[in-house]
């Protein structure tokens with residue numbers, strides 16, 4: 575069981591406070607959706623929890639140990655961060671990029687082993703990109719690239735995976751496939767935290783929802799606790815009419831409500 579925590583963590587850059595006094599505890603075996611408007615601080619929080627950004631005040635702990643006490647290589651095997659966009663200076667095949675997920679295990683001179691190749695093969699399969707393995711990354715579509723970067727993360731076999739808007743550039747079928755994969759990974763014991771703009775996807779797939787607004791944690795709890803019609807109006811400027819599907823799934827039908835009408 576992994577526990578990832580932030581304790582009173584704040585980040586300030588050039589006098590603007592990007593995150594303010596964030597305290598939360600996340601457990602493995604859960605899929606957690608991070609929601610908030612553009613600029614709310616979702617990417618910043620994901621990077622903080624991945625150890626890629628240091629808090630000015632407060633701390634982040636993995637299993638009660640501060641992240642900055644871990645060696646980078648050790649942390650990379652435990653927490654994997656999937657960015658929104660990735661560019662490479664050189665031409666790499668999809669296989670090469672997914673194999674990069676094995677770098678923390680490979681060291682400088684250790685050759686790839688059967689285990690590394692199996693991890694890459696499995697990651698390609700789970701993200702439905704086996705057929706792209708020998709293609710050049712830079713020639714792929716945005717959605718295909720996104721799945722390659724998720725596959726690279728799976729190849730690390732990290733128990734904690736933090737994904738920044740993983741379905742933003744995917745078609746609906748592949749978006750659902752990635753959300754279902756995230757759900758499956760959480761059910762297998764991973765801690766999956768993903769930022770999303772799709773409130774109905776959070777309702778459908780998440781165990782917990784974190785609501786960020788202007789760098790502040792406004793709510794954390796089950797989707798039903800956090801995603802109330804009042805919270806949608808206050809934090810997203812949306813009028814949400816609750817609906818229920820024939821299989822009992824709760825969803826919202828949205829209408830825009832201007833901030834002035836809050």
Ligand SMILES: Nc1ncnc2c1ncn2[C@@H]1O[C@H](COP(=O)(O)OP(=O)(O)OP(=O)(O)O)[C@@H](O)[C@H]1O
Nearest residue numbers: 587588590592610611612613614615616617618619
């Ligand atoms: N390096 C930086 N220096 C200064 N300000 C930054 C930096 N990185 C992000 N910000 C600011 O911090 C705020 C939060 O940005 P962040 O990318 O975390 O938001 P987000 O919730 O992920 O937004 P989006 O949904 O648009 O991706 C924004 O106002 C952004 O301009």
